[in-house]
Amino acid sequence: MDGGMLVFARFGLMADLALLMGLPLFWWAMGIAGSRMVLVALALGGMALSALWLLASGASMTGTPMLPPDWATAEILLTMTPIGPVLAVRAAALLAALALAFAGRTRLALLPAAVAAATIAWTGHAGATEDMAGTIHRAADVAHIWAACGWIGALAALLHAVTARRPNVDRVAVMLAKFALLGTVFVATLVVTGVVNSLMIVGIADLPALAGSRYGWLLGAKLLLFAAMLGLAALNRWRLTPALERGDGTIGALRLSLAVETGAAIAIMALVALLGTLDPMA
Incomplete structure (x- = not known):
């Protein structure tokens, strides 16, 4: 039960922090302001999920139930392990993102959001790698996380645009065209860092x-x-987007493609959350 809660907390954190970074990145690339209340909710959610992850991690390490919380174990994790500094950096970054969101500086919130997302690299297998190999591993993992955040944020924004009551087809086509180059960079980064x-x-x-x-x-x-997501992304870029630009495509086909691609992304995050708790050789 508590092992499942740890996986759930990891999944929730990855999804939350991916959107917290990915949405402002997409808004910046598109030149739009975005929703500050969405970022406020995500920043607060990141704090709550970080607390849940801490308690679930302690329960998993000690083999005890998560409820009632074992505050003694939580204190040990915070004061005597690298988890404490990692959560401190994340908390500071989330507070900065929250303040910028409240101030309406939604695109500027990208910077602290990127720091918060990067801390995930220190709570999985990369965090356990030592010496120079550990530095290389964590650098690759951070790049992998940032690229994934960018892709997931774009999917969320585009899916929201095409599921509106009256979607602006021309605006959606422009967003897809603008995202094409950035999406290619994300894919290349994910492939290279995934291998590393x-x-x-x-x-x-x-x-x-x-x-x-x-x-x-x-x-x-x-x-x-991931291969399925690549295929759908290629379909969107080379078939559906040009069709929309010519006026002979349907928004329904794009809506279905983006929904399936988003579902695949959610499934990947769930698998990554589980993989981070497993011994690769077990």
């Missing part, structure tokens, strides 16, 4: 062993979902 992360976690010599492990099967499922 996998090699750092498993090691070249142990790659064949993945075929017989639970971790390997789940990683394979994640890669299949």
